Amino acid sequence: MTTLAMQTVSGFRRKRLTALALPLLILLYLTYAFFAFDVPGLTDRVNVGNARTLVADTYSYKTHVTRDNRNGSVQIAIEGERKGRYPEGTSPDWVALGADTVIDLGEGHVVTFGQNVTYDVPGYGLIVTDPGNTGVNAELPDGPVPEWINASGNRLTVTTDAGRLTVTRNRSEVFRYAPGWELFFFTLESPYHDMSWGQIASRAFSGEAGAIWSDFWNNAMWRHGDVAWALVETVLMAFLGTFGAAIIALPLAFLAAKNFTPLGSLRFAARRVFDFLRGVDGLIWTIVLSRAFGPGPLTGSIAILLTDTGSFGKMFSEALENVDEKQIEGVSSTGAKPMQRYRFGVIPQITPVLLSQVLYYLESNTRSATIIGAITGGGIGLMLTQAIITQKDWEEVSYYIVLIILLVMAMDTFSGWLRRKLIKGGGDV
Amino acid sequence: MADLTGTQGATDEIRAQYLAHARSKRVMNLILILLFVAMLGAGFVTADDRNAGGFFEGLPNILDFPADVLSEAYERGHLLPGYLVKYFPSLIETVNIAAVATLIGGLIGLMVSLLVTRGLAPVPFLIGPLRRVLDILRAIPEIVVALVLIYLLGGGPIPAMIAIALHTVGALGKLFSEVNENASLKPLEGLESVGATWPQRMWLGVIPQVAPNYLSYALLRFEINIRASAILGFVGAGGIGYDLRNTMTWGQGKFDEAAAIFLLLFLTIVAVDQLSSVVRNRLTHGAKLQEVHP
Structure with missing residues (x-):
């Protein structure tokens, strides 16, 4: 009795110790990782300015009004890009062109490009500059210089809530911010740019629907047509890769299943092939294949196909090992030949299992296709990496991210719908 | 008739x-x-x-590139052990990224999974919104989060770790909640009758029932995350993927080093694969889990 009590007590003590040891181990490991990943140094590396640009760009855009101080020419461009430049002599309604260019930034903030460049800041006063060879020659109102003005001999920067003015010897530039994504539907070159939806609809009914669509589709800023193609390419990679892999893996899986291939060495070989295909991994397959086929959706498809042949082969052969022998016996009792036995005795049993696995992979491969596209160059993954590398088109980055999320969710819904339909419907497709 | x-x-x-x-x-x-x-x-x-x-x-x-790599690796075969040692720390970093992401993602996923399981959730009207959050976390490819974070935080393992952890929360949160649904509610009722609070009921009533399945899913996720971590390295997030890209862009002349990295990566993936499959088999006593897609 005492020994039993002692055993119980010591058993509980050991259990309590392990219960305590596990969280401790995890904590220890996380502490190690904390220093191995140099988390304390993170504060130096964080780029707050980048974060601000990123967030601001996702919901607003800026229009640049730039004057060359030497010849007086004024240029207005959205985001400062050539694609968003206003044609000569035209301007948005808050810029008055003329001998003096008057830029109304709203709420009483007015910048004038004339003989001098002036900025009237309500509640502060008039900032006057006379840019030229001698420098910017800024004259500020009396009093201490506020922190939102940065003035030196050759450069003046005024940043207010309404916008930003930068004056150097050769250039004066104003940024005005506005909410939304700029020129999302039509660029400035398009005649439909400043029409209302009602006007566009009436134009569309009077026979201009094709022109309207082509102006939207070929929008140089957002490239809707290219984006749509990129999405199609991504889905294509997932589709070809997943179903190609399933078609190749099915016959190979018979070789790897114990009950269909009694020959041990053959089974061993098939299984090692699957392990190899899976172990090499999509990343390496992508690199190897892009050397042979070049970048594009085909390379991505084959990379997915090879990796998934390994995964499917393993899963299918496990499913085949679990089939019910009785149904096969029943079919062979009617005098069925081997092919017929497989067709009517085996395939109907494993179809639901295989289909549901293949359809699960279709969704996850849409994500893989995005990643592979980013590495090998193809599909929406490529467009995303390109937009991120330029480090200024963040509104496009957020647009692509939204599209990717919607695409993956749509594929998820679609594969779930198909799974229910095919498996519940009981069709022996 | x-x-x-x-x-x-x-x-x-x-x-x-x-x-x-x-x-x-x-x-x-x-x-x-x-x-x-x-x-x-x-x-x-x-x-x-x-x-x-x-x-x-x-x-x-198609075989040109593998042949190039193999022939260079063969020519300078005596250097191979040196390379394996040289790149081993990067491999450790890749594995660390995956491990930390799985741990943190798994722990957060565990908590969220309890909040989104019908019958266990303390605030039932949060179930729907939280499930949508999990759906979105699952839908975002890791590379998207990683690239944005690299821009904000600079290169290195942290962006990759956060990106993979977020995805892991989405994936494991859903799987864990499916496991929770099969947990027996009787221990919970017992605990409630003696006045246990919600955290106590979960910790003492649910977790012991589902822990083996949790662990098994987490191991499977770890396997998937190692692959993801290697890929994210390739786009600039540190670890062995980063070294692989450097040797690859160098081109001919460094293919022997690329071969060493290929080998390390392959062996790691296969080893983790085998190890986790053995452990999972023991955890679930041979009972088969529903297959998880990566």
């Missing part, structure tokens, strides 16, 4: 109906299969068209 012929007629009718039904079903299936094959074919042609190099032109060259 008249009765009998009547039955005969009915049987014939039934047989005719059955045959017609079977035939129409077979035709439908044939059409579906033809449609599917046509889609595959058209898809292949489109993909081939939009690829930089064609399939049939590229096919003969």
